[in-house]
Amino acid sequence: MNSMDAKPPGIIDxxxxxxxxxxxxxxxxxxxxxxxxxxxxxxxxxxxGYKKRGLGIHKYNGFGGKVEPNESTLDAAQRELQEEAxxxxxxxxxxxxxxxxxxxxxxxxxxxxxxxxxxTIAESDEMRPEWFNKGEIPFDNMWDTDRYWLPLLLAxxxxxxxxxxxxxxxxxxxxxxxFGINPNTVSQAxxxx
Ligand SMILES: CNc1ncnc2c1ncn2[C@@H]1O[C@H](COP(=O)(O)OP(=O)(O)OP(=O)(O)O)[C@@H](O)[C@H]1O
Numbered sequence: 030m031n032s033m034d035a036k037p038p039g040i041i042d043x044x045x046x047x048x049x050x051x052x053x054x055x056x057x058x059x060x061x062x063x064x065x066x067x068x069x070x071x072x073x074x075x076x077x078g079y080k081k082r083g084l085g086i087h088k089y090n091g092f093g094g095k096v097e098p099n100e101s102t103l104d105a106a107q108r109e110l111q112e113e114a115x116x117x118x119x120x121x122x123x124x125x126x127x128x129x130x131x132x133x134x135x136x137x138x139x140x141x142x143x144x145x146x147x148x149t150i151a152e153s154d155e156m157r158p159e160w161f162n163k164g165e166i167p168f169d170n171m172w173d174t175d176r177y178w179l180p181l182l183l184a185x186x187x188x189x190x191x192x193x194x195x196x197x198x199x200x201x202x203x204x205x206x207x208f209g210i211n212p213n214t215v216s217q218a219x220x221x222x
Contacts (some may be wrong), residue, residue, distance in 0.1 A: 044209030051205030066093035078156030115151030118143035
């Protein structure tokens with residue numbers, strides 16, 4: 030077995046590797062901070078937001094943020110979608126990403142998908158929403174590891190992964206990554222791997 034096949038520390042879901050790379054050891058454990066991230070899909074289009082401030086500034090991403098104390102993850106995801114894109118939507122859990130940077134709390138990000146919504150999509154102080162065709166997702170202007178797991182979300186394959194980055198000035202440099210899917214949910218596997 031290749032050493033990258035083994036699940037990295039922090040991944041508890043029953044998943045098998047579909048993407049992995051980088052070198053060195055996984056960074057050591059820190060306290061965990063919870064985040065959410067929501068992607069709206071309508072037919073061939075995906076709604077992303079251009080982040081205007083804070084973590085991930087100038088990148089496209091789903092809509093999300095920190096889970097507040099005494100708030101469920103789902104409530105936080107719905108609140109952030111409303112605050113940042115102006116809409117409400119029934120959410121389905123799509124995957125989990127552990128984002129690790131030495132010296133910072135680990136970010137445990139619960140990622141959700143939605144296929145319908147109500148309200149009017151609106152720009153907020155934090156995000157400028159923009160539709161993209163599924164074939165024209167701006168991966169070069171997103172977090173480096175989005176290219177590995179976003180296709181899994183689009184194909185409706187529950188995934189779990191970890192991405193270790195090092196912070197150099199304002200930049201985050203990808204060091205090592207691992208993404209897996211549950212081998213028992215093979216319904217649309219050919220669409221994504
Ligand atoms: C590889 N690393 C990553 N890959 C993909 N997405 C990532 C990410 N690391 C963080 N994210 C997302 O970026 C947003 C940050 O949210 P962030 O602005 O810090 O939170 P919040 O809206 O609570 O901010 P305020 O404290 O109100 O400014 C939030 O959606 C979170 O899920």
